[in-house]
Amino acid sequence: MTTDSPLPSPGTPVGVYDSGFGGLTVLRQLQRVLPELDYVYLGDNGRAPYGGRDVDTVLNFAEQCVERLFGEGCRTIVVACHTVSCVALRHLQQRYGSAERRVLGVTIPAAEAAVAATRGHVGFLGTARTVASHTFRTEVRKLSATVQVSEVAAPVLAPLVEEGWEDTDIARLAVARYAAQFGEIDTLVLGCTHYPLLERAFREVVPAGVAVLNPAPEVARRFAIWRAHHPALAPAGSGRLRVLSSGDIARFARHGARFLGEELPPVEHIAEQQGRLALCPDEAEPPGQIVRE
Amino acid sequence: MTTDSPLPSPGTPVGVYDSGFGGLTVLRQLQRVLPELDYVYLGDNGRAPYGGRDVDTVLNFAEQCVERLFGEGCRTIVVACHTVSCVALRHLQQRYGSAERRVLGVTIPAAEAAVAATRGHVGFLGTARTVASHTFRTEVRKLSATVQVSEVAAPVLAPLVEEGWEDTDIARLAVARYAAQFGEIDTLVLGCTHYPLLERAFREVVPAGVAVLNPAPEVARRFAIWRAHHPALAPAGSGRLRVLSSGDIARFARHGARFLGEELPPVEHIAEQQGRLALCPDEAEPPGQIVRE
Numbered sequence: 394m395t396t397d398s399p400l401p402s403p404g405t406p407v408g409v410y411d412s413g414f415g416g417l418t419v420l421r422q423l424q425r426v427l428p429e430l431d432y433v434y435l436g437d438n439g440r441a442p443y444g445g446r447d448v449d450t451v452l453n454f455a456e457q458c459v460e461r462l463f464g465e466g467c468r469t470i471v472v473a474c475h476t477v478s479c480v481a482l483r484h485l486q487q488r489y490g491s492a493e494r495r496v497l498g499v500t501i502p503a504a505e506a507a508v509a510a511t512r513g514h515v516g517f518l519g520t521a522r523t524v525a526s527h528t529f530r531t532e533v534r535k536l537s538a539t540v541q542v543s544e545v546a547a548p549v550l551a552p553l554v555e556e557g558w559e560d561t562d563i564a565r566l567a568v569a570r571y572a573a574q575f576g577e578i579d580t581l582v583l584g585c586t587h588y589p590l591l592e593r594a595f596r597e598v599v600p601a602g603v604a605v606l607n608p609a610p611e612v613a614r615r616f617a618i619w620r621a622h623h624p625a626l627a628p629a630g631s632g633r634l635r636v637l638s639s640g641d642i643a644r645f646a647r648h649g650a651r652f653l654g655e656e657l658p659p660v661e662h663i664a665e666q667q668g669r670l671a672l673c674p675d676e677a678e679p680p681g682q683i684v685r686e
Numbered sequence: 687m688t689t690d691s692p693l694p695s696p697g698t699p700v701g702v703y704d705s706g707f708g709g710l711t712v713l714r715q716l717q718r719v720l721p722e723l724d725y726v727y728l729g730d731n732g733r734a735p736y737g738g739r740d741v742d743t744v745l746n747f748a749e750q751c752v753e754r755l756f757g758e759g760c761r762t763i764v765v766a767c768h769t770v771s772c773v774a775l776r777h778l779q780q781r782y783g784s785a786e787r788r789v790l791g792v793t794i795p796a797a798e799a800a801v802a803a804t805r806g807h808v809g810f811l812g813t814a815r816t817v818a819s820h821t822f823r824t825e826v827r828k829l830s831a832t833v834q835v836s837e838v839a840a841p842v843l844a845p846l847v848e849e850g851w852e853d854t855d856i857a858r859l860a861v862a863r864y865a866a867q868f869g870e871i872d873t874l875v876l877g878c879t880h881y882p883l884l885e886r887a888f889r890e891v892v893p894a895g896v897a898v899l900n901p902a903p904e905v906a907r908r909f910a911i912w913r914a915h916h917p918a919l920a921p922a923g924s925g926r927l928r929v930l931s932s933g934d935i936a937r938f939a940r941h942g943a944r945f946l947g948e949e950l951p952p953v954e955h956i957a958e959q960q961g962r963l964a965l966c967p968d969e970a971e972p973p974g975q976i977v978r979e
Contacts, residue, residue, distance in 0.1 A: 439740035448976045450958065483975035527973050549856075552845045563842075563863070566856045639740070665742070680820050682776035683741050 404630040406431035408462030408470035410455075413441040414555070414645070415586025416473030417652035419499065422613035423471070424634075427620065431630030433465045436649075438640025439664065442551065443476050443522065451522075453668075455481045459489055459496060461637070461663060461670040468626045471616065472498045475584050476520050479528035495626055499586075502615045503608035504532035507540075507582050510604055514541045516575040519584035521546040529584060543578060547571045547585070554587040557651065564591055569598040580604045590651065636660045639670065697923040699724035701755030701763035705747075706734035706848065707938070708879025709766030710945035712792065715906035716764070717927075720913065724923030726758045729942070731933025732957065735844050736769045736815065744815065748774040752782055752789060754930070754956060754963040761919045764909065765791045768877050769813050772821035788919055792879075795908045796901035797825035800833075800875050803897055807834045809868040812877035814839040822877060836871060840864045840878070847880040850941060857884060862891040873897045883944065929953045932963065 409420045413436050420434055435458050437443075443451050455477050462470050472478050472485065478498035485496045507515045517529050523546075530542040549567050558564050568591055572581065581603055583589055589607045596605050620627045635658065638645040642660040649657045664673035702713045706729050713727055728751050730736075736744050748770050755763050765771050765778065771791035778789045800808045810822050817839040826835050842860050851857050861884055865874070874896055876882055882900045889898050913920045928951065931938040935953040942950045957966040 440743060449978070452976065452978050480976055484977045487977055525973065526975075528975060531974060549842070549845045549849050549851070552842050556842050558842065558863075561859070561863075563856055563859045566854070566859070567851075570851075570854075570856070664740075680818065681824060682819070682821060683745060683773055684777045684780055685742075685745055 404431040404466070404633065405626075405628050406433045406465065406467055406630065406633070406635070407627050408432075408459075408465065408467035409434045409473050410458050410462060410470055410477070411436050411473045411586060412443045412454075412476065413438045413640070414649050414652045415551070417649055418586050418589045418607075419471065419473035419609045419612055420634075421653050422609040423616060424632075426613045426617045427627075428632050429629045430627060431633040433462060433467060433635045433637065435462055435663070435670075436636070436638040436640065436645060437670075438638050438645060440639060442520070443474075448480065451477070452481050452484055455485055456488070457665065457668070457670045459485055463489070463494065465635070465637075468493060469495045469497065469620075469623075471612070472496060473586055473612075475499055475503070475529075475586065476523045479519075479523045479526040493626070495623070497616065497619070499608060499612050500528055501532055502612045503582055503584065503606075504529060504536060505615070506606060506608050506611035507580055508533060508536045510606055511540055511580040513539065514543070514576070514578045514580075516578035516581045517542055517544045517584045518547050518550075518571060518581065518588065519544070520551065521548055523584055529582070543575050545571055545574045547588075550591060551585060551587040554590045555648065557648065559590045559594065565594045565597065568594040572598050578603060580606055582606045582608060584608070586652075634658055637663045637672075639663050639665070697724040697926065698759055698761055698919075698921050699726045699923065699926070699928070700920050701725075701752075701758065701760035702727045702766050703748075703751050703755060703763055703770070704729055704766040704879055705736040705769065706731045706844075706880075706933070707942050707945045708844070708847075710942055711879050711882045711900075712764065712766035712902045712905055713927075714946050715902040716909060717925075719906045719910045720920075721925050722922045723920060724926040726755060726760060726928045726930065728755055728956070728963075729929070729931040729933065729938060730963075731931050731938060733932060734848075735813065736767065741773060741815075744770065745774050745777055748778055749781070750958065750961070750963045752778055756782065756787065758928070758930075761786060762788045762790065762913075762916075764905070765789060766879055766905075768792055768796070768822075768879065769816045772812075772816045772819040786919070788916070790909065790912070792901060792905050793821055794825055795905045796875055796877065796899075797822060797829060798908075799899060799901050799904035800873055801826060801829045803899055804833055804873040806832065807836070807869070807871045807873075809871035809874045809896075810835055810837045810877045811840050811843075811864060811874065811881065812837070813844065814841050816877055822875070836868050838864055838867045840881075843884060844878060844880040847883050848941070850944070852883045852887065858887050858890065861887040865891050871896060873899055875899045875901065877901070927951055930956045930965075932956050932958070
């Protein structure tokens with residue numbers, strides 16, 4: 394443990410970081426397999442979506458979020474967001490990783506799950522930035538020389554889920570439209586943490602024989618195996634959960650429950666102050682024109 | 687003219703700023719009423735949508751975009767984006783406005799057009815950030831003590847239009863769902879520059895007697911009146927158009943033509959560099975993991 398991060402008391406939570414709500418679908422699986430751990434979830438909703446931000450900005454945001462979670466006493470952080478995992482994970486690992494601190498991602502577990510499931514042709518659906526990185530395809534190629542990967546960007550789906558429309562004809566038609574953009578795939582990977590809420594819609598529209606793969610359970614399963622080898626980095630606690638968000642906390646609590654599958658604890662507000670994400674209780678949105686000095 | 691902005695040669699274009707493509711629907715109307723002016727359009731697509739972002743981020747982006755346009759020689763900038771107009775216009779006017787430089791918005795023209803059109807109850811549809819500001823309602827109240835305003839946020843519509851899906855059942859169902867959230871309105875204001883592409887869908891779903899109002903023609907009509915009083919701030923040129931975008935320029939050219947109603951000139955790429963939007967010919971997205979020292 395470095396000196397700027399004193400041993401927290403009484404626990405050492407696992408940090409789960411996402412650009413918004415979506416990572417709660419990963420947290421849900423982590424809590425299922427390791428309910429005895431403490432977790433701190435950080436959703437950077439106030440600055441989401443990250444896609445389209447210049448790379449430097451994405452790295453800055455990711456650094457701030459990871460530093461906030463280390464500041465909360467975490468020794469292990471799971472980057473639940475596919476966009477950050479695909480673009481910034483290696484940077485975070487090189488900057489912060491050590492024998493005492495780890496940053497883990499979702500792309501390699503997703504690639505391993507896909508290679509295990511496929512008969513030869515994987516479809517991958519993600520955000521524009523995730524797909525542009527081709528990191529998922531790169532990871533699949535490391536595992537298999539023969540598995541083909543087709544990638545499609547689906548920019549409408551995350552907003553649909555954010556709106557709570559996952560059980561509407563609008564969602565089913567949008568899902569069908571994206572699914573139709575793939576060729577002859579046999580496995581469809583949901584490469585954004587919002588998409589598991591559309592899993593039923595995907596299963597309805599894909600042809601028979603195409604498996605729909607939510608990587609989150611595999612991420613959790615592999616995390617449990619990893620953790621068995623590194624118990625000091627993610628020690629048992631008492632199943633507590635804290636939730637931090639840089640966005641509107643009332644909205645986060647309302648929508649977040651759909652992603653986590655249960656009510657959230659009171660959401661704590663964080664905001665950027667002098668290049669850091671500080672705890673910031675006053676989260677009210679100012680109405681009207683905002684004039685800044 | 688301040689010293690940091692030398693008199694441009696040979697023209698003084700009018701700047702039109704939007705978070706993405708949508709402001710091209712405003713530019714189209716400006717070109718219709720004032721075809722002899724030169725224009726520079728700036729679409730901040732690489733960082734759009736603004737609608738869900740925190741206020742500080744919107745202000746930062748707006749400052750960068752306005753500074754870029756002043757740097758192009760503009761003396762007058764029309765903020766075509768309702769989100770920026772509702773949240774940041776006063777800030778931009780106080781920071782940059784002078785006898786020699788003006789920043790104009792779309793909210794007051796939209797409010798005036800709505801008050802002129804309504805029989806008493808206006809519905810206003812916009813992004814989450816626009817609606818949260820209540821700036822449109824505030825402007826209507828300055829004009830009329832009796833006109834009622836109901837505001838609804840429609841976060842799915844702009845992504846749908848960005849995807850080019852405005853002529854699909856997905857769009858029609860989404861429009862119907864939002865329109866149904868209003869009570870007994872008689873006028874529906876399309877309070878986001880993307881929505882005019884959905885105007886036909888709106889006309890199909892609103893009850894008979896409800897007028898669908900695209901504010902862009904009124905913005906242009908009032909700009910022409912304003913300009914007659916300030917000819918030096920927007921002098922006649924030769925009808926030239928330059929287009930700058932922080933997003934994928936091939937995609938901008940392809941989609942932008944739908945908004946402008948005609949082909950665009952070659953789109954120039956801009957990108958955030960050290961807190962400024964610089965002209966940046968190399969717009970290729972770096973693939974894979976990005977590691978920064």
